[in-house]
Amino acid sequence: MAPGTEGPASAAYFPTLAAERLDIALCRASAAVARATEARAHALGLGVGQHLVLKMLAAVGPRSQRVLSDELRIDRSVMVGLCDSLEQAGLVRRERAAGDRRAYAVTLTDAGRQRLAHAEEAVPALLDDAFQALTPAERDRLSALLGKLLRPAP
Amino acid sequence: MAPGTEGPASAAYFPTLAAERLDIALCRASAAVARATEARAHALGLGVGQHLVLKMLAAVGPRSQRVLSDELRIDRSVMVGLCDSLEQAGLVRRERAAGDRRAYAVTLTDAGRQRLAHAEEAVPALLDDAFQALTPAERDRLSALLGKLLRPAP
DNA sequence: TATTGTTATACTCTATAACTATA
DNA sequence: TATAGTTATAGAGTATAACAATA
Numbered sequence: 001m002a003p004g005t006e007g008p009a010s011a012a013y014f015p016t017l018a019a020e021r022l023d024i025a026l027c028r029a030s031a032a033v034a035r036a037t038e039a040r041a042h043a044l045g046l047g048v049g050q051h052l053v054l055k056m057l058a059a060v061g062p063r064s065q066r067v068l069s070d071e072l073r074i075d076r077s078v079m080v081g082l083c084d085s086l087e088q089a090g091l092v093r094r095e096r097a098a099g100d101r102r103a104y105a106v107t108l109t110d111a112g113r114q115r116l117a118h119a120e121e122a123v124p125a126l127l128d129d130a131f132q133a134l135t136p137a138e139r140d141r142l143s144a145l146l147g148k149l150l151r152p153a154p
Numbered sequence: 155m156a157p158g159t160e161g162p163a164s165a166a167y168f169p170t171l172a173a174e175r176l177d178i179a180l181c182r183a184s185a186a187v188a189r190a191t192e193a194r195a196h197a198l199g200l201g202v203g204q205h206l207v208l209k210m211l212a213a214v215g216p217r218s219q220r221v222l223s224d225e226l227r228i229d230r231s232v233m234v235g236l237c238d239s240l241e242q243a244g245l246v247r248r249e250r251a252a253g254d255r256r257a258y259a260v261t262l263t264d265a266g267r268q269r270l271a272h273a274e275e276a277v278p279a280l281l282d283d284a285f286q287a288l289t290p291a292e293r294d295r296l297s298a299l300l301g302k303l304l305r306p307a308p
Numbered sequence: 309t310a311t312t313g314t315t316a317t318a319c320t321c322t323a324t325a326a327c328t329a330t331a
Numbered sequence: 332t333a334t335a336g337t338t339a340t341a342g343a344g345t346a347t348a349a350c351a352a353t354a
Contacts, residue, residue, distance in 0.1 A: 219336065220335055220336080230335080234336065251335095254334090255335095256334065258335085258336080
């Protein structure tokens with residue numbers, strides 16, 4: 001075999017790389033998980049962003065698009081389209097906020113609550129699929145580590 | 155304050171969300187780390203992909219673009235531009251592979267080796283910055299978990 | 309003047325499919 | 332026919348800036 005093209009010698013390289021560069025490992029793992037969940041998530045009929053909005057509204061009650069954007073770390077201009085699609089599907093209503101006529105109070109409808117419940121049922125299976133390489137205990141540890149990474153420095 | 159727009163009550167929502175959806179936490183953590191490393195990585199004058207190619211060539215010797223693509227999980231069509239830029243900067247040479255005139259043997263130059271060494275020096279600081287929320291022991295644990303997630307099922 | 313929602317623009321990634329020259 | 336490298340195109344996602352209505 002010609003020099004520069006032999007295979008087996010390089011086949012073991014990637015794991016080494018991933019171990020050395022935590023930032024790259026994180027990026028690749030995220031992409032791999034996203035690919036794994038994509039199909040299942042799409043089957044729910046709810047995009048991730050849409051799901052997040054419904055979930056937050058269910059947890060904290062009606063909020064403005066601005067608050068949803070800030071809290072979910074989704075850009076205001078993206079939130080517009082998200083709320084558009086949810087409203088069109090009848091899952092939220094855009095009520096006018098009582099004290100500020102610039103803002104909406106994005107409100108979960110009964111249909112939205114039902115759809116969310118249905119989606120939430122499917123989440124554990126979705127996660128099981130994507131994280132089958134990890135035991136439940138390992139998933140908890142990963143969750144704790146990521147949580148620490150995401151939380152702004154106290 | 156008007157209903158639907160009060161702030162503090164919802165400010166604690168995101169951490170809860172991240173804890174429940176491991177896939178989303180992973181995605182957000184990856185994005186946060188990428189943002190944190192972006193500035194420093196750019197200062198190195200080497201993109202992540204360029205860095206990966208140099209690093210792999212240094213580790214395993216001259217390889218074809220195909221092998222680099224497969225091993226680094228970078229699409230062939232992207233690898234073209236990566237090698238273009240590296241060649242233009244004088245960091246690699248595209249030598250013809252001895253036994254297969256379709257393929258190159260992408261080869262690290264001395265300048266490439268130097269540039270890589272310089273970049274590698276900066277990596278620890280780059281990672282320290284992005285992962286300052288985690289102790290060294292926690293980083294090791296995260297690395298191990300991500301490695302398990304990335305390794306194809308044995 | 310600052311803010312909420314909206315729209316438009318641009319730019320980066322990625323995926324895909326062709327095409328060439330070799331095998 | 333299959334593979335290595337290349338090119339072109341289209342789509343998703345994101346960042347940015349502008350704008351109208353309101354504060």
